[in-house]
Amino acid sequence: MPMPFPEDLVRISAKVDNALNSRLANIDAPEKVVRAMRHAALSGGKRLRPFLVIQCAGLFDVSSDLAMPVALALECLHTYSLIHDDLPAMDDDDLRRGQPTVHVEFDEATAILAGDGLQALAFEIITEAEQHYSASICCRLVHDLAHSAGVSGMVGGQILDLAFEKSVPDLSDIERMQAMKTGSLFRYACTCGVTIGGGSAEDRGRLENFANAFGLAFQITDDLLDEEASKEEMGKRTGKDSARGKATFVAHLGIEGARGAAQSRVEDALAALQSYGGEADNLRHLCSYLLTRRV
Amino acid sequence: MPMPFPEDLVRISAKVDNALNSRLANIDAPEKVVRAMRHAALSGGKRLRPFLVIQCAGLFDVSSDLAMPVALALECLHTYSLIHDDLPAMDDDDLRRGQPTVHVEFDEATAILAGDGLQALAFEIITEAEQHYSASICCRLVHDLAHSAGVSGMVGGQILDLAFEKSVPDLSDIERMQAMKTGSLFRYACTCGVTIGGGSAEDRGRLENFANAFGLAFQITDDLLDEEASKEEMGKRTGKDSARGKATFVAHLGIEGARGAAQSRVEDALAALQSYGGEADNLRHLCSYLLTRRV
Numbered sequence: 001m002p003m004p005f006p007e008d009l010v011r012i013s014a015k016v017d018n019a020l021n022s023r024l025a026n027i028d029a030p031e032k033v034v035r036a037m038r039h040a041a042l043s044g045g046k047r048l049r050p051f052l053v054i055q056c057a058g059l060f061d062v063s064s065d066l067a068m069p070v071a072l073a074l075e076c077l078h079t080y081s082l083i084h085d086d087l088p089a090m091d092d093d094d095l096r097r098g099q100p101t102v103h104v105e106f107d108e109a110t111a112i113l114a115g116d117g118l119q120a121l122a123f124e125i126i127t128e129a130e131q132h133y134s135a136s137i138c139c140r141l142v143h144d145l146a147h148s149a150g151v152s153g154m155v156g157g158q159i160l161d162l163a164f165e166k167s168v169p170d171l172s173d174i175e176r177m178q179a180m181k182t183g184s185l186f187r188y189a190c191t192c193g194v195t196i197g198g199g200s201a202e203d204r205g206r207l208e209n210f211a212n213a214f215g216l217a218f219q220i221t222d223d224l225l226d227e228e229a230s231k232e233e234m235g236k237r238t239g240k241d242s243a244r245g246k247a248t249f250v251a252h253l254g255i256e257g258a259r260g261a262a263q264s265r266v267e268d269a270l271a272a273l274q275s276y277g278g279e280a281d282n283l284r285h286l287c288s289y290l291l292t293r294r295v
Numbered sequence: 296m297p298m299p300f301p302e303d304l305v306r307i308s309a310k311v312d313n314a315l316n317s318r319l320a321n322i323d324a325p326e327k328v329v330r331a332m333r334h335a336a337l338s339g340g341k342r343l344r345p346f347l348v349i350q351c352a353g354l355f356d357v358s359s360d361l362a363m364p365v366a367l368a369l370e371c372l373h374t375y376s377l378i379h380d381d382l383p384a385m386d387d388d389d390l391r392r393g394q395p396t397v398h399v400e401f402d403e404a405t406a407i408l409a410g411d412g413l414q415a416l417a418f419e420i421i422t423e424a425e426q427h428y429s430a431s432i433c434c435r436l437v438h439d440l441a442h443s444a445g446v447s448g449m450v451g452g453q454i455l456d457l458a459f460e461k462s463v464p465d466l467s468d469i470e471r472m473q474a475m476k477t478g479s480l481f482r483y484a485c486t487c488g489v490t491i492g493g494g495s496a497e498d499r500g501r502l503e504n505f506a507n508a509f510g511l512a513f514q515i516t517d518d519l520l521d522e523e524a525s526k527e528e529m530g531k532r533t534g535k536d537s538a539r540g541k542a543t544f545v546a547h548l549g550i551e552g553a554r555g556a557a558q559s560r561v562e563d564a565l566a567a568l569q570s571y572g573g574e575a576d577n578l579r580h581l582c583s584y585l586l587t588r589r590v
Contacts, residue, residue: 027447028447029445029446029447029451029454030446030451030454030455030458032454032458033446033450033451033454034446080411084407084408084411087407089402089404090404090407107384108384109382109384109385110454112379112382112384112385112407113379113446113450113453113454114446115411116375116379116410116411116414116445116450117445117446117450117451119411119414119415120414120441120442120444120446120450121446122441123418123437123438123440123441124438124441124442124445127434127435127437127441128438129438134430135429135430135431135433135434136430138430138434139422139430139433139434139437140422142418142422142434142437143418143419143422143423143424145418146415146416146418146419146422147415147419150324150411150412150415150416150419151322151324151325151328151329151332151409151412151415151416152322152323152324155328155408155411155412155415156324156325156328156412158408159324159325159327159328159405159408160325162404163325
């Protein structure tokens with residue numbers, strides 16, 4: 001019997017925090033860069049991607065312990081991308097999750113290197129010897145993660161996002177950019193359980209559809225929060241995207257239009273889960289949560 | 296019958312260039328970041344690490360075709376580290392291999408992202424499906440590469456190197472830093488063939504010793520070249536380390552002392568190869584080349 005949401009998100013988030021904390025305590029490396037990695041990785045993220053990994057893997061009877069290394073690897077990759085995106089040469093943000101960003105708390109060189117180190121750590125964690133998935137599953141997990149994180153995925157999306165500051169993208173450009181920048185890791189999070197648990201090609205297709213719809217709904221609500229919430233609520237500067245004239249869903253659709261688009265993407269996401277039973281309820285709850293979230 | 300050196304280095308270097316060129320032509324990603332990756336990766340590096348991979352793997356009857364993906368992955372990692380090390384927040388170099396560095400030719404954001412993308416690409420290449428090493432070997436190769444590249448290895452060494460600009464390291468500090476910054480990837484290059492070809496623990500130990508000695512000899516001769524060669528010969532600014540008061544082997548040992556130290560490290564490297572026959576001759580020639588190299 002699954003616990004009611006959001007208790008399950010909180011519980012998994014705490015488990016991920018503990019596991020990340022232990023892993024990052026267990027690194028033989030210069031102290032400063034490890035402190036910078038810990039600063040970024042242990043500053044109270046929602047752990048949405050690990051939650052998706054564990055819940056989607058659960059659809060294929062994969063235990064959360066078995067899925068955990070993949071969840072941690074993904075969170076390391078996500079954290080590195082935040083550190084690099086916040087750099088002065090990129091989005092130049094000084095606040096993240098209510099804390100100074102890494103280049104502000106430390107310095108730019110340390111921020112670049114802490115990000116580089118977290119990317120390498122992701123691939124180290126996912127291949128650590130005590131894993132119980134098979135070696136061939138492990139290779140596939142590494143390969144897909146690398147592809148999702150690279151220039152055809154997350155990194156490529158960030159390049160497009162930066163280019164948009166100098167051009168006028170239309171709505172489909174923004175969707176394509178987000179499908180790479182944030183969508184790639186969401187798709188990985190939702191489908192790695194198919195790889196581990198041996199789901200079918202149809203399962204992979206359904207969960208890709210779920211991830212695509214969920215990812216866009218997430219991004220639209222993120223744009224809405226950037227517009228509407230205060231800095232105190234969000235723990236980062238808000239209103240910055242529109243002040244910069246940055247191309248967001250809200251800029252294109254207006255606030256009401258964006259709310260409608262988020263609602264409609266959430267319906268798509270729920271439809272993609274149709275063939276699953278009660279074991280997908282936490283994923284369904286997560287979708288509803290998107291529409292009411294304040295952080 | 297092995298070809299005489301340096302023909303073999305030139306031949307392998309051309310093979311690596313071709314393979315990298317094909318792989319980088321075959322990427323579905325925003326054009327600008329791919330151009331930046333190509334600019335850095337295809338600008339005429341010596342391909343020393345791929346050469347070490349292929350020659351050391353050859354000691355265990357591993358063909359150069361089988362070792363090639365690992366060689367390419369390592370070169371991608373090395374290239375990303377050069378792009379990031381050259382950034383204004385790090386060593387602030389504007390010239391590399393006779394070309395403008397990536398952040399000069401493009402911009403800082405693109406340089407950061409091209410480096411990030413090359414790191415991900417390394418892990419993608421090493422796990423590409425058509426590999427003929429087993430899945431469990433592949434996992435070990437990924438794990439060791441991630442560990443060597445991360446904060447306990449190459450990235451950690453760069454952190455130490457930057458910290459030295461604000462302190463006064465002694466010779467053992469510099470050796471420890473170099474053992475991480477450049478030594479980690481050299482050790483990986485020289486031992487991945489043991490993993491692929493199923494060499495013994497003794498083989499791994501010998502090739503680690505070889506790599507450690509070779510890596511220090513390489514770094515000492517690099518410091519000597521920085522001091523003595525002209526910008527035209529090296530294709531990058533020279534004399535910069537000493538102008539910055541940066542801690543180098545030459546600063547500690549003087550030019551004659553550094554020459555002697557390089558010679559002595561080369562002798563250590565040759566001694567580590569003692570139990571191998573003619574199949575290690577290219578590695579031996581490479582050691583001699585270090586002592587006379589002008590680039």
